[in-house]
Amino acid sequence: MTSARETTTTGSDNETDAALARAASGTVPVGRSPRQLAWIRFRRDRTGVVCAVIVACFILIALAAPLITKAYGKNPYTLYGQDDGLLNSYGLPLKPNGGIDGAHWFGVEPGLGRDVLALLVYGIRTSLGIALCVTVLSVVAGVTVGLFQGYLGGRTDYVVGRFSDLMMSFPQQLFFIAFTPVIVAMFVRPGNAEPTWIRFAALVIVQFVLGWMALGRLVRAQVLSLRTREYVEAARLSGASTARIVRRELLPNIWSTVLVQSTLLLPVNVTAEAGLSYLGVGMQTPTPDWGLMFQDAAQYYQSDITYMFFPGVAMVVFVVAFNLLGDSVRDALDPKTVR
């Protein structure tokens, strides 16, 4: 539920023998760059590929949401339930199983009676969008901070380190609950209509503010170890500029970690965003949102459990796929892992 859990040692089960084997196998066969090798390994990993496909599907759904709903002939805003009398006088779907039928494949939402499938598709779009922004921002910030913290060391390192300590000792959930309204209030004059993008931005900001430290620390640690390596020393002695050393010597050596971490970070951010909406400080109706569906569903679980089924299952699949993908990517980038 929080990015913090992702800072942990990316479990590399390196083996004596595997290590010896690497020593023994000596130089890699010529003509294949490490990336190519990684790619080959990845393609060999069936689960990885399957998950990649699933993930791709989710992303496609998010991107093509309008097309999908167009093809499906529904949209996430029309109140089918109320207009077509699909709800009883208590606002519950008349038809069994949450009103699933030919017209509404996943049923209709209790209360408003919007189409669940359309909602879900657009909900994924929203949540994924937010999570993506957060992830990108966090990764960029984390890497930058980590790089310079690790490379410059000394006072910079100390100060920045304490700062990220500060950030880390914030009770995250509380922070989100307390400050999302604040940030919104900063953008919108009280009482004015609140454009959706502002919520979006606010959510991205709050999550980003507490989201970058984990990766930052990881990168710092790596850079610290890299910094003492001969070739970096050499580069420095040869008077290369800091920027150049960072760009040419350090970055190439951490990109795999960064890649792995970001793949692991994204689902975490998605669930976090959903969590916020669930607590009522995230996106707001009518904006379709994954977490909002959980919020509603949690209200209706007594009378319409079906409503929770689709968003729930979708999210589990999504996160599972992403985690597995993360593992596969790691394995591919880092062959010593013997599973």
Add this chain to the structure above:
Amino acid sequence: MRLRNSTARTARARCGAALLAATALTLSACSAGGGTGGDTGGGGADGAKASVQSVTLGTAADSVGPATAVAGAHKGGTAYDLEQNGINHLDPAQAYINQEQIIGQLFSRQLTNYRIDPRTGKTTLVGDLATDTGESSDGGRTWTYHLKPGLTWQDGTPITSAQVKYGFERLYASFETAGPQYVQTWLSGQDFRKAYQGPYSGKSLPDSVIATPDNRTIVLHFLAPHPDTPYAMALSGSGPVLPAKDTEAKYDSAPFSDGPYEIADYQPGKQLLLRRNPHWDPRTDPVRDAYPDEWDIELGIAQPGLTERLMQQAGHDKDALALVAPADPTQTPLIATGAQYRSRLVSQYQPFVDVFNINTSRVKDERVRQALMYAFPMRQVQTALGGAPQGDLATDLIGPTVAGFQAADPFGKLAEPNGDPAKAKELLKQAGVTHLKLTYAYADEARWQTVARTLQSAFAKAGIDLQTTAIDSTSYYTLVGKVNNPYDLYRTGWGADWPSASTVIPPTMDGRLIADGDTDYAHLNDPYVNAAIDRVEKITDLSQQAVQWQQLAQYILKNDTPVIPYEYDKYFNVHGDGLGGVTYNSPLGAINPNTVYVK
């Protein structure tokens, strides 16, 4: 904001109310829900049926204790009450929300109170501490009350008229900001705090204001006639306070009891535990049976869990009820349709009428306002809010619990509950309005977001473009309460403080009150109405007055249409099988704990 899903302090304007002689009538017709073929809700309507009990002013004889015994009831046991929110104020002088008042009845007594017959549910206003509901003189300006003999505090100290006077004096103290201000205002005028700073100033109110000729008699001298004083004396603040035990502001979390129970333990927002007060003498109390030895009041029980617990009644929940929290909308269907719940279901009207205010200072043409009235999708809104069990379709400013209620429907809304876009369009054409674009402001909570969607799509059918603005629910009343607010449509609820419309029409329709934070949310300022209000307020015959209020209300709705009433709230919930003698206090819109016993 609705009490049932809002934290108590946001539930302003939802205060206890008393009911005056209103003919018993049933409105189950309205509560038939939207049930069409295969709709379980239709059947559920019976479960959701509510009726209005008639109430009378009691005599001195009615005011004699003890309270009517409940058949088959016996003392002992612990009764549990599940509250959705915390209790903000235990100090009776601070109690205004019906939750605070109904719970307050267990440990505090007033000069008058509501006696509810456990068999018929007939509600009578009687003397509680006082021997009767009060004698008026000087054309209704002066009211005299006599305390019953043998009244004591939880430590045995006798209750005197001086303590009652002290109780009234406390209402002036600077920290008493939450409670009703009727009595203070009647005694000392709008700026009562300037006139007197409360007992801590060392001074006391002169006898010209409150006199205590002997220690059982108390005389109140008002500036103007106030025929409904008996009801004002039933407000929680109209009782004694023992100066020796007065902890000023801290009294709010630890009041000293003169009722059947004393406070054993209080954890704000979590639990209030009430233990029997040995010094309370049932023979002096015509209102309270007080059968259980203990009341365990659990606070902050979230919905839908609260309702679920009452439905499941596992463990001690079998002896549990919810004094003020109605069933969660998501569970009302199960309750309304489940035969197993019938025997323990309470479905009654609350004194609250929910309305959508049309900002008359922005939407000036009443034909436009009427167009909105026609276009308004009453049924869908009801459905979106949980259907008939939550409330019946409203067509009047004054609710069924208030004196003189006549079901009136000037716009035929019950005939066209889903709205009449054609009629609306026509009216708009008459008004020469095209492309009408209005702003609807709502508190940013799930249910109001839902309603916003509903309104948007319904108004669109009438060619009205409804812009919606979500307001952070904590600032909602701040913002819609501003005179120059930028919104055209916003909902509020209003409940009578007692069942006379004089606690409904004047505060909400008197244009001379308009100011930031006032309660004329629609900003209606119709000279005719203002004049009429003054006229009706002068009538001292309450039943006469009631009729006049009703006529005025209908005039306002028909001609000015400043608001769109849409729901008479209902209390609809089940209680545990382990409890008997569960009656309903319609003036407060809550379960009456006084007759409850543990089987």
Add this chain to the structure above:
Amino acid sequence: MLRFLVRRLLGAVVILALISALTYLLFFTLPSDPALLSCGKNCTPANVALIHHNLGLDKPVPVQYGEYMAGIFTGRRLPLGNCPAPCFGLSFANDAPVWTILSSRYPTTLSLAVGGAAVFLTVGVGLGLVSAWTRGSLFDRLASSVSLMGQSVQIYFIGPLAIYLLVDRLRWLDPGADPDWSHDPAGAVGGLVLPCLVMSVIFWSNYSRQTRSLMIEQLAEEHVRTARAKGMGRGYVFFRYALRGAMGPIVTLFGIDLGSVFGGAIITETTFGLHGLGQLAVAAVTQTDLPLEMGVMLFSSCAIVLFNVVIDASYAFIDPRVRLL
């Protein structure tokens, strides 16, 4: 050691000061006016002004903040009566001292956090160990896929499901309830079982995965190989050497998770309707109850910071090479 404590505690003070200042100042960027939430029907300008005074909102914000922070140590006299140290102010909503409210709430959160942590540490680390021991076996593969699922579900998804199935339908478990250790320990445990289980699920999976790979990593360490070369038994090597080495990272992981454990507690409380700090926090925010909000913020961040100090200190006991300074 002493130097370490002093340094860390000073750091903690700074952090808490910053957090509190941020919370306090940002609160006033909200458009809502707490006074209007407690004036009921009497929101006349005069009455509102009076309430402002009673709540101490009539002073400039920095002054308010100063007085608030000072009050924590010195106690305060407030218009609504005085408030002995530690004074976190009086709740705007019900005038009760925030400190009393807090102290009536933290047991729930603490029980939840400790209970949940206990569950996911034992289950997670345990599973991880077994997987590492029986590496490559069917169990191992089963465990890792289960862990994966666990890592992928969310409290707000399985919580309601669990209630629906285990409590309402099957009646196997009690619904969540606030623990009352002093009077009803048994009931307290019963009421915590489900919440702790639900909460722990999203954590233990991570721990089992991490423990597994950490153990495998450790088993490949040269000093562990040495131990094997000395002829020490498999179990001995596994627990005395490998586990000893894996402990550090696991503790680190736990330290990082402290925040999330608290966050998890909040969502769990919301889902099971428990009266913990989380539920209190949500209430405080929705009621714009500044003193309460501050109280919860300070209390919980304080807890997290201190726990972190404890954890860092514990390294010294796990790894003799670590020196605290």
Add this chain to the structure above:
Amino acid sequence: MTTATEDRPTGPPEGTPGTEPFLSVRDLRVRFATEDGLVKAVDGLSFDLPRGRTLGIVGESGSGKSVTNLAVLGLHDPRVTTVTGDILLDGRELTHAPRRALERLRGNTMSMIFQDSLTALSPYYTVGRQIAEPYRKHTGASRARARRRAVEMLGRVGIPRPERRVDDYPHHFSGGMRQRAMIALALVCDPELLIADEPTTALDVTVQAQILDLLADLQRERGTAIVFVTHDLGVVAGVCDEVLVMYAGRCVERGTVRDILKSPRHPYTWGLLGSLPRMTDDADEPLRPIPGTPPSLLTPPPGCPFHPRCPYRDQVPDDRCRVERPPLAPEGGGRASACHLPDERVRELTPGAVR
């Protein structure tokens, strides 16, 4: 007098009978399954080692030295490693011995000194405890006795004030002291077979000398058989009786120290010797490291594994080095080497190669 044997899968060791080899390795093959394929780390290695003798195994890193030793102690992970061939310790088959049996032997009958004492000693326990542990396990001694033993051992490896140092942690020790502690750990149960995996590589010359003496004394006292792994031929000269040169997981040349150092036959050995600094060298004489890198064991080059780096491959007619793998040809006296170069060419070349 001991001899190494021919590169035949089976068959008794020749040479003077009666001296039963204490350790005897036959056609040892160690393979690792890796992500990228099968690695033949050791490929058909055989040697014998009687009590009281020292066998030196030399070769560049990655030539399979350490893998061989781990195989002898049975420390490989069966999940990713396949070990075939025979390892006989005092006549007992170890290759397929049950785990517990091996555990009883390890640290007791046979023990190993690891290369890097910093990583090879656990940072979590005191030196004393780590030394005492195997003693208690194998002798069932009491905690107190084991501790006294640990102190004694520390003393023997020349650690000053051992009774104090015994409670220190490895990171309190200097590199040299740690290495001594490592040795004390290996010797605590008076092993009959001691495998020293580059025990002195990390150390400065004086410490190195001390430790080598220590090992020599030990061997004299107890007749311990020692396998001495190193890529430093200088050390080999000092301590070993026979030498076995490994390249790419196989033995390319072997013989007595004299033979190997005085008249090496294999170009790889020449290379090793050439890259060896000597006291006799004048300072400006440059070192001549072997050009190129060891081959990948994933895809070993066809023919002679050394041919890509061998300066003399063209002197072998019709390109045999590239296509045909040279057998390990015995030349009597336990001497053998695997190279296609005709003996006469070898004889002419040797002086030039090694000087």
